[in-house]
Amino acid sequence: MSVFILVSGPFTDGRVWDEVAARLRQSGADAHQVTLSTRPEAGVQTHVEDVVRLIDSLGRPDGDLADPVTPPRQVVLVGHDYAIHPVLGAADLRSERVARIVHLDAGMPQDGDAALALVPDPSVHELLRAQEDGPRPVPAPGPAEWQRWGSTEGLSAGQLELLSRLAAPQPPRTLTQPLRLTGAAAAVPLSGILCTAGGTTVELVEALVRTGPPQFRRLADPRVGFFELATGHWPMLSCPDELAGVLLRAAADEGRRLTVPEGGSPLLGPFLLDAPERPRVRDGRVDLHLPEPQGAPGPWPAVLFVHGGPVPSGHVPAPRDWPFYLGYARCTAGLGAVGAVVEHRLHGLTDYARAADDVAEALELLRADPRVDAGRVALWIFSGAGLLAADWIAAPPPWLRCLALTYPILAPLPGWGAVGPRFDPVGALRAGTPPPLVLTRAGLETPQIAATVEEFLSAAEETKAPVEVIDVPHGRHGFETHEPTDESREAVSRALRTVLAHLTRPS
Template sequence: MTVFVLVSGPFTDERVWSEVTGPLRESGAEAHPVTLSRWPGADLRTHVDDVVRLIDSLEPGPDAKVVLVGHDYAIHPVLGAADRRPERIARIVYLDAGLPQDGDPALALVPDPTVGELLRADGDSGREPASATATATATATAPAPVPVPAPEEWQRWGSTEGLSAERLRQLTALAAPQPARTLTRPLRLTGAAADVPTTGILCTAGGVTFETVQALVRTGPPQFRKLADPRVGFFELATGHWPMLSRPRELAEVLLRAAAGVGRRLTAPEGEWDPFREPFLLDVPELPRVRDGRLDLHLPEPDPARGPRPAVLFVHGGPVPRDLDATPREWPFYVGYARYAASLGAVGAVVDHRLHGIADYARAAGDVAAAVELLRADPRVDPGRIAVWAFSGGGLLAADWITAPPRWLRCLALTYPILAPLPGWGAVGARFHPVDALPADGGALPPLVLTRAGLETPRIAATVESFLDRAARTKAPVEVIDVPHGVHGFEIHDRTDESREAVTRAMRTVLGHLGVTPA
């Protein structure tokens, strides 16, 4: 027998599973939906206790398998409970949920940016109380709960595809405010449940597909390779973020198959290859590097006769995990680009901005803006001749420079960029939408140099085409450098003459707009 423990995301309770439990029980399984505590002082530990209490109340037979299902936020208390009762758990199911690690608060994965602003305004630090007395004090001074979304606001928490207007009204009517500290308290894991098999159910209307995750395993940071473990399976549901309402019977069938251990498996590259430690695809000289806060400057050979040099600020993509052993400014990829610029006569600068999740774009933009000011204030830099060069997910940060281009910005370069928030990226906000930022009079913009990968992923490629269509209508000054056989990150994955030629042409074009004429 399979025993399902069903835990839903924020605001919702056991009633949201009502159309799923019937099919599960008809199949011969047990189904136990959970209602998490809703009193204002409840925190993440409270919700972990709720799930543990239900697990302890079960009396399954000796051959029964307990499957914990965590939807959205609920993956946090599910993982916390599995960590405390690993011997009872046969499988953990991530239902359209993130991959939180030890120390992560749920707020880091909340797609609605206004929630973070609300909790900061209430002064919640996110730190756990150090004693029972502190706990009582904290409970008495708990910030106000996060209010229930109005029917039209649910899309800020995830794709509402498949839900009628009436369904959304019902969802609001049945919901309850979310205690603030369930979102701000860090998840604490000992690793006790690390060997429990897992399944991911991806609701593809939100923009994440099996192919997306496979690309992360193939080209992303090494920690994503654990998703290729044979104990990890995946399913897709072609619906929005609440499949228990939009596709309940189909969800029940998928849960039964997940409990049986089936599901698609990912494949990882062979060996210990780390794409972010690969040498740069061009041979570039090692030049002096100076570090100033989050900014690294790679300096050209000194030449007093030339005076201050123009500079190129390289803006890495993302989101990138917080716990990387080496951050992007240490990667040979960005170091190589910066050294290449320096070898040709410009200062090559790399900013280590803090884009760790899709809700972090405003913070990352602040880091980039601060880096620009440091760069322009450096006496070795000509403050009137700066280029900004953004990659991948860093492309959304270009919206600020497109909306109000400063006089010193002589060129804006974009390499396989994301130029509009992807499906399910509601937390990014309207500010970071380069397609919409293009002005009606494109002539007010600095030159734009866009390097386009011919084998780009479809969703990213669609944002690039939308950008180019609008640029053509507004007569924006865009030069496109095509890499017909290149994938996203072609400099690492396609170390071909075509890739080298594209990088060389892009660099010389950018430097040309800065008034640098390399030999």
Template sequence: MSTFILVSGPFTDGRVWSEVAERLRESGAGAHPVTPSRQPGADLETHVEDVIRLIDLLRQRAPREELVLVGHGYGIHPVLGAADRRAERIARIVHLDAGMPQDGDAALALVPDPSAHELLSAQGDSGPLPPPAPAQWERWGSTEGLSAHQLDLLSRLAAPQPRRTLTQPLRLTGAAAAVPSSGILCTAGGTTLELVEALVRTGPPQFRKLADPRVGFFELATGHWPMLSCPDELAGVLIRAAAGEGRRLTVPEGEPPFLGSFLLDVPQRPRVRIGRVDLHLPEPGDAGGPRPAVLFVHGGPVPADLVPAPRDTPFYLGYARLAASLGAVGAVVEHRLHGVTDYAQAADDVTEALEILRADPRVDARRIGLWIFSGAGPLAADWLGAPPPWLRCLALTYPILAPLPGWGAVGPRFRPVDALRADGAAPPPLVLTRAGLETPLIAATVARFTAAARETKAPLEVVDVPNGRHGFELHGPTDESREAVSRAVRTVVARLDGAGVSP
């Protein structure tokens, strides 16, 4: 039977696990909730050491016991830090409503509510964060399933959280990569198996590791604190996870979809690389003088070391060449959206790319289109709230138009729906390519955007792909998907060919 080391989220300690620990022990398992250090100066490394000390102590007492580390929310950071240094002693790591932090990630990046980030910034370096009042726990995760009494209990048990535990980067060597793991998704917060499957199928390549046969998944229909809202169910799922049960995910065999051929046969065009921007040029005989241009902004987040980089994949080469075949300059920017904390950096990269594009003598600086894909969708907010007159069209393809669960580090600047509703200049013509079989969480953000467009009478044209999923171009191209891509590109280029305006 397994022995569980239980590490909870911010402000809480071992007492929050009382009912779960009791049920685990009743089943014959060992259960050891961790009470993290709270002394002044404590940081993430302090909490990693707390877990390591317990691992070493349990190994001394019972060398043959299988240790299962359970990290809840913030708790996954000290769990992974400890597992990295004691990998040979760990049988399994369980992510309980927790993210997948990588080396260099700070815990605050995965907090779901931006107001928590604002609270940390407002207090500067004035000491630990005070524990939430009962009505404030929603900042740190869904409180679905908790009674008023349980929220009061959370606050009574809570202690101030040393701020460096949330801001200090996690340091990992990769030593624990081979340790089996389980994910327990608390679906009231919005993260479901369906969303995870979509990320594995069409999202950034780093998610493909979730299809490893050593990784199992479970769902609990509750909020972020299942140890309080459903302790019996949680204890049962933990025992099943330790036994290696759980749903397995799969990905198609062969090369990753993003390396597959573009769904339309388009000829190569001359390509020019200027820093982070590639320009795909129309043939000289297509038209005289400077040409309109479309800047394609790849989705994300994607790893910084992804090979090939998005601008070198058949997907974005295909889109850019298609625009060039229609007489426009097709440009692709390699921006640095590597994590949910990087939207400001990526926005700067896009702005710089547009400046490079408009300064090129082959480009008509008065006729520019911006085309944003998938997880880069929040970047659209900058160009909706105060669009320059030279931005003739803003295109969006299966975009994420509001932060998803766990994207708390995405600040209020990157809210396209709010930008559309804000007072200011009218947005440019909008072309939205919408996947009919979109993941519900993403589809909900698109629905809010289209509703805002109707309310504000924004010039929105929708290209629907009724049988298309997120990333439909990469998965079994059909006549429907080919027609949708062709129509969308032709529509955008046509918007650029209108009467000239002043720069």
């Protein structure tokens, strides 16, 4: 018999699980609904302790806590939204009691992460920053405000009223206190239940596993299974029957398994073009790959490559040492320009401002180098770092001759409210006068990312922005890391030639 512990997201309590819990019990399972502490001083550790106490109270099947023979019952911990933080914290402390952890439309927080990083409502970030006299509880949403926290698809007006009626203010330290994990629960099987109306699908997760930051590759573990529900962010209300059924299947170790190519991360495989090593100079966060001195004498034009992300802090090897970015930089040096790679600090969704500062600082360092022609610089941005393009689209300096974007994310994805309004390239394009743009588009891009690219191109057409699109019809996100094809090689070669042509064009 499965024993479920159901923990809901911010503002809500155990009552939102009433229908799901009833259906689980009708199926022969045991279900326990958690109401987390709402004391103003409560933090995420308080909520971890709430869940641990319930686990400890369950004891053994016969109810005898002191029975030395019968093992305690193992539980399936279900964390919805914010609640994945206390669920993971409790699993870390009671890993021997946990049969499975279920992420219900929830993120993947790591040790040291605060829940605020995954809060999609930017007004909450502003509210907590603005409280000079100490943090106060975050007010519960009204019926029309729940959509700021996730898709409300599938919820009736009455259910939204119910959510608000049952809601309580969220203690601020539950959002700002870092989660502490020792790794004790690393071997516990996981299930992910994705509510697709919010934009996250198994296909998107699989793309991240295949070509995204390294932390996602652990989702290809055979102990991890995925499910989709075609509904919004509160399936315990919008489709309780379907959710109960999926939870039972998760407890039975069902779910779609993801795979990754053999041989380690594809980002660490050989570059798809011949890219002979060039002299490399490291200056702080920036590596400069220099043209051969026997060619045209410097100062040379330069291209700064901005790696995708988020990438975990301290990842080894660092992105500027990945063959992927080394290949781009070395090919640029082979064409007679300095190829530079910046090691920026985009480690999470709340780090875009810091990463933007790193990129701006790298450009100034690059332009100040005597080997670089300070008036001929291009910026080349990849993947999840695409949002960093907004600053350079809105107010490009005269020395920025070109902005290249390769399979970029060009508007915050669903649930990325923590990024903030500054990092919106589509909005920047409508408000600014961008430099020449070179956009490499993957034909087999995930629908969520492709939608941001199409929105960007529509804005470019409206504003008559100078954009050249290089299509890779059969390419996926991160196509350079897959088996090279003539199509992908030609796309990269053409993008390199196009960017260099902008750098060498007369002013």
